Amino acid sequence: MSTTTVTTTEESAGGPRRTPPPAAPDPIAQDRLPAPRSAPRELLFSLLRPHRVRVALAAIVLLAQQAAVQGTPLLVAYAIDRGVPAVRDNDNYGPLIAVAVAYLLCAVGGGALQHIFIRMAARISQRVLLDLRGRIYRHAQALSLDFHDRYTSGRLISRATTDVQSLRELLDEGLQEMLMVLVSVVYIGALLFYLDLGLGGAALLSFIPLLFLVQNYRRRSAERFSRRSTAIAKVIVKFSETLNGIRPVKAFRRESVNDAGFAVLNRQHERVNGDTILEMARFVLLSRMIAATGVAAIVMWGAYRVASGGMELGALAAGALYIRRLYDPIDRFAMILNNYQSASASLEKIAGLLHQRPDVPEPASPRTPAQRPAGQPGREVVFEGVRFAYRTGGEVLPTFELTLPAGQTTALVGTTGAGKSTLAKLLARFYDPTEGRVLLDGTDLRDLTLAELRRGVVMVTQEAFLFSGTVAENIAIGKPDADREEIERAAKAIGAHDFITALPDGYDTDVRKRGGRISAGQRQLVAFARVLLADPSVVILDEATSSLDIPGEKAVQDAMETVLRGRTAVVIAHRLSTVEIADRVLVMEGGRVVEDGKPADLIAGTGRFADLHRAWRDSLA
Template sequence: MKGHEEAPSRAQRDALLRMLLWPKRRRLAAATALALVENVCGLVPPLLIAAAIDRGVPEAADGRWTPLIGFTAAALAAGLTTATLKWCFLRYSGGIAQDLLFELRHRAFTHVMGQPLAFHESYPSGRVIARLSSDVESVEEMLEMGLDGLFSALFSMVGILAVMLWMDQPMAAVVIVLFIPLYVLTQWFRNRSRRAYRSTRTAVEGVVQHTVEAFNGIRAVQAFRREEANAARLRRLDARYTVARADAGWVSATFSGGVKLIGNLSLAGLLTLGVFRMDQGQLAIGTLTAFLLYVHRLYDPIDELASFANAFSAASAGLEKIGALFVPHPAVAEPKRPVALPADPPGGRGAVRFEGVHFRYGDEGRRVLSGVDLVLEPGRTVALVGTTGAGKSTIAKLMARLYDPAAGRVRLDGVDLRELADAELRGAVSMITQEAFLFSGSVADNIALGRPDASRAEIRAAAESVGAHGFISALPGGYDTDVHKRGSGLSAGQRQLIAMARVMLTSPRVLILDEATSSMDTPSERAVHEALTRVLAGRTAVIIAHRLSTLAIADRVLVIENGAVVEDGSPAQLLNAGGRFAGMQRGWLAVTTA
């Protein structure tokens, strides 16, 4: 889906910033006010030093020490007040920064997890992880520098220039004139660093995506001896990232060096003009000293602002990438006014009806289903068979409402799936796939995935009902055993039995099994089939399978071809008819006996 390869957008970044900052506007206003007071207090000491030099020192030379002591004490008090206010500001702004990071991570993760299956099937997981890790880290690095760097620089610059103009306009004019090249340099830096850091974020995204995919597919990598090829590709991606980082570093170094150069020129110009004006009797030495102190303090925050701008460029590029996750995608929307499933519908629970269903993947994809009309009776087991791409899995995904049909509707017990609350739908329809995914955590936690509030007795009863209690009890920690990544310590059959125990615990009306036994050996398959007879009892089930042993438990077989049902009947009826299903059976038998 090309729409997910979107170019970073400033509009997306700005929308994300508004979403994060608007709820915290009062706290940000308070932080701004605190920074303003801190910087106003910080402007006082150079004025007091100037007064001490021009008035306090001469009077002290005449034996009157009170003015000098007063100016000195006032300067110390102003410095202590400024330090206290800075401490308060850093504590307060640090809390805001951490809240912003928490909100950003939470919103991005929750949003991505709530996206439809189409999003996850077309958006590489490595790219999502890069958004939620390295791009969020770029924002964290900016916030770690603190809002202090931004506020102090801005307020210091404005305040210092105002005081300079008040003290001596000719001297202030020198500083203001040199702000012209500083402005030009800043504009160059903004444009150049934005491009540089966009390249950096894109490059690091490629590194993260490749790394995640390589480890997720480690079995295939080792089976086809792709270790060296993957390492070579990582070197190429990492080299691109290194070049991008070096380019960003050059931009930052050029800007920081330029700021230092302009600052030194300001000092030299002020010192030259100040000495000349002192010689003419137009300027006091204390005023010149204050000016030099202010210039030093002026270009220090500008340098801080350069560092902040550097971090902001990286964070801005990261926010553009994160903001791209929030671009609206076609979603399986939650109904505004959900309709509840009937508790005891006529004929029993679990009736599924397809009414004129059409479906295609994407706007330009091939039509997969064309006007499917289908009724699945409650409590019956139906097998879907057909060639690859015929539409079997699509029917299953529509039943689980992982997608919505392009036209027509799918009903469960008379209710359109689009009218059901998501929580009720997930409790009514469960799917077991070829790979029964287990999360890191205990066996009990994995069984209780659909019902986290289930008691240990209920979890054990669910395991016993599918014949899983025996092997679970034999594990080192029993139900508290950590299954590790994807249940790697368990066999395929054991993982499927745990998945079936999940189903028994949630007791859905409809169960979908998508090639649930295709990767198992015969003993594991036999154990799972024994469990299936208990799991399927009394509920509607749809099985997608090719193995004859799995199809044998079905009450009804639907042969799907080019998105339509071409044969429908019991396994025995279709075998006797000698049609497509019978031909498939002969082909399967030939393969298994060869």
């Protein structure tokens, strides 16, 4: 058995409800998810592992392509040092023709291999990113409510969009180029040494200041990238918070305050972005100056050696070509490095997210509660020595003992913040108790598989949430394999059939397209039909706070009674008519039950519930 969340108030109403500000700085809320340093590397390996054959083939193609491309200056050297003397001295055109043919083959072969390499790399990157985005989505759904309370949906969206996009830019452009540059540097270095030891040594020496510059740029730009990614995340979070809370934004005319707040974040982002570009421009300028000085010095030194007979002319010509090729990518290096920095910051954040484990894990050795005799309603629920504190707050339930007999409806009432929703969420196992156990027919909820728990315990929250899809699909969430007949039967039993058939496409009406025209009450009826179809033994109902005991609500009230009948039910009650149908009322205060009894008995008494009941009655009079 298990808990299916049929609807979620939090999602639809924009952010967690009644969540107090964090008591202490919370690393998760601040976007710094704790994860080992090796997590990004391990994530990358795990993403590439399924494509290792393709990666190996791509590497071979790249080596071959660079061999073809980097071979051409050698041919030039051969043409000058061997081809030209052969023509001049022996009228022999053979070596020059051989050079021309080899040059053509290298150029065409290099181009073709480059094309193959880019296609292979693009294929790998597409699959890796597809897999990564899927993993983020699955993981976000699997993480517990405790995580979602603290890590905003805006941040999650930012992981799956901006961060994946920055990885795409690296994989599709930067990484390919970076690999080509790295392989070419190795080839060129080796060829320069082959051509002339002095030339190779000089090129190597001239690289030293460049390495210092790159190192310095890397350090400075890493810091700017981290600031830039935080700045863009803030922009996204602000956007998503505003849109999630668009109703209260309009109701309280927060538009201009929000505009001002957004403008600050927007400017901050642009400023950091500007800094990053300036840093890059500085790097390009300095690297060009170093490269130009290096090329000029080596060529002049080479010319001196040719003149003094220490080196052949062809070797100098080929060496000059190689040195140009060596420095050529330097201009693009800043861009590639930027790509790399931004992608590695993104990879770190994604790895941090994927490293989080659900606080409500599956049991290592699941148990199945004993089958109940047919026809026996509900299951018994026991809170045994339960204590609970949210991670970011003080204790909400101090040692709590409660037995809910099978088949009974218990109404929870009490002041706001008394702990009613917390109790309901513990029963739905959205959270685990800090101490003690919640038992379902004697089995600890933690020993049930989540699938079984979600089948047996269903929670319906305040605002019935409709997913995109048709009305029928929305009802079928309660039982995905239900046929149309079962769906209609549930809707009829709930009293939703008439309004559904009055919709233009009846059960096939797309709720997203008509979202605004399905009223809150009708949405509740759909949610109740889901529950009826799911047929759980335990139902938890968070009644809409705005519910009133008025005739228009009668349909919802009747539907609720149908859903509760024959199940163990816990209702966070806001209606007089609801508490009146309950078998038992619990009045909560400060995480404790302060009154417990049959509604009629409590009403007849002089306690808090009697007062509350009188106040409700008066408000309806």
